[in-house]
Amino acid sequence: MNDLSSDKISFTNLIEDVVDQNRCVACGACEAVCPVNVIKLDNFVPTLIGKCIECGICYNNCPRTDFDDKTLEELIHGRTRNEKEALTGIYSGVYAARAIPPDIQERAQDGGVVTALLSQFLDDGGDAVIVAGLDEEHPWLPKPTIARTRDEIVRAAGTKYTPSPTLVGLKKAVKEEKLEKVAVVGTPCQIRGLTRLTYGPMKNIKYKNSVDLKVGLFCMETFNHDSFIDYLRENNVDPAKVTKFEIKKGRFYAHAGEERLHRARLKKVKNLIRSCCAQCDDFSSEYADISVGNVGSPPGYSTVLVRTEKGKKALDSAIKSGLIEAETIESFEKGDTLVHKLAAMKKSSH
Ligand SMILES: Cc1cc2nc3c(=O)[nH]c(=O)nc-3n(C[C@H](O)[C@H](O)[C@H](O)COP(=O)(O)OP(=O)(O)OC[C@H]3O[C@@H](n4cnc5c(N)ncnc54)[C@H](O)[C@@H]3O)c2cc1C
Ligand code: SF4
Ligand code: SF4
Ligand code: SF4
Known part of the structure; x- marks a missing residue:
């Protein structure tokens, strides 16, 4: 991981140390803080849309770089x-x-x-x-x-x-x-x-x-959004009908009002995490x-x-x-x- 005393820190460092390591949580802090507005989350992934001035601000505000x-x-x-x-x-x-x-x-x-x-x-x-x-x-x-x-x-x-x-x-x-x-x-x-x-x-x-x-x-x-929706459809649950999801006592539930549409052991949905x-x-x-x-x-x-x-x-x-x-x-x-x-x-x- 980089620190402030080293060479200039750029968007590339953020990608290499966070996104490429599967550490990005898609919080949007990098987009929120870039002083020249060149970061945009595209389908949850930080993407460069202009010229990075290598100020290191995104890197040092990301919750997944060293957190003191x-x-x-x-x-x-x-x-x-x-x-x-x-x-x-x-x-x-x-x-x-x-x-x-x-x-x-x-x-x-x-x-x-x-x-x-x-x-x-x-x-x-x-x-x-x-x-x-x-x-x-x-x-x-x-x-x-x-x-x-x-x-x-x-x-x-x-x-x-x-x-x-x-x-x-x-x-x-x-x-x-x-x-x-x-x-x-x-x-x-x-x-x-x-x-x-x-x-x-x-x-x-x-x-x-x-x-x-x-x-x-x-x-x-x-859960990963796309995999989550695919999982629901594979299990004959129309996501548009669901009014509430719940995780309780090791089980995952989908409800439509009073009706329970789906119940599964948490183990079954672990691969969606x-x-x-x-x-x-x-x-x-x-x-x-x-x-x-x-x-x-x-x-x-x-x-x-x-x-x-x-x-x-x-x-x-x-x-x-x-x-x-x-x-x-x-x-x-x-x-x-x-x-x-x-x-x-x-x-x-x-
Ligand atoms: C992804 C996730 C996982 C959770 N896992 C647990 C757990 O393992 N154990 C546990 O005890 N509690 C967990 N919670 C918290 C729990 O589900 C309730 O949010 C919490 O108990 C508050 O209930 P409430 O009735 O006061 O919330 P509500 O009055 O229903 O308000 C919930 C608020 O949370 C916001 N919110 C919903 N989803 C998200 C999201 N993805 N990101 C940011 N904000 C969101 C909504 O905008 C809303 O303002 C989790 C919450 C989330 C979002
Ligand atoms: S477990 Fe919750 S808090 Fe931790 S990275 Fe995942 S979504 Fe964020
Ligand atoms: S200009 Fe600064 S905040 Fe914006 S992408 Fe480059 S290093 Fe990150
Ligand atoms: S600040 Fe870090 S964790 Fe948050 S979206 Fe940007 S790269 Fe991902």
């Missing part, structure tokens, strides 16, 4: 993680929580906490949130979307198990539409890219000033302001890790507005919950 955890923790929290936080990253509180409004509960993947937090962010003066919406022409193709209303946020609820180049959406919101106060929701790898853009040694000051809340998701894997996920050691979005996932809480609830002051303020505000109810998970401190087990699994397989 300790420096970033110092910059974000003023300390590094302690022994208790080794598997989860730094946190100040852990809750089982759920959204109260029925329309959010109905549409959300789990407890609807993410949707409720983002909705509250707009009520608290945010301009917009960057969510994973869906492409209108291609079923279940995630599309980074700038949501400016509660309805748009609710429409984007639910898990898409294939990648969304979230930070391309951030670029549009901040660089093109000049929005000044945005929230971003993303998988751990996307949140890592975003953390570099906002805290790293080659950070971008526009993003630093505009991103006001980072909501991270738990994540074990994502993107190769970049095998090289990932972050389960719980360790660099988010607040992280949310389904494991570790009763059905219908989400597990929430509050990590920063901003994360705490966002949760408190949503509770105060009656959007979220939350209860501390006392047993988390013992360090042997499913969250710890899955995080350990990811770190040991890395």
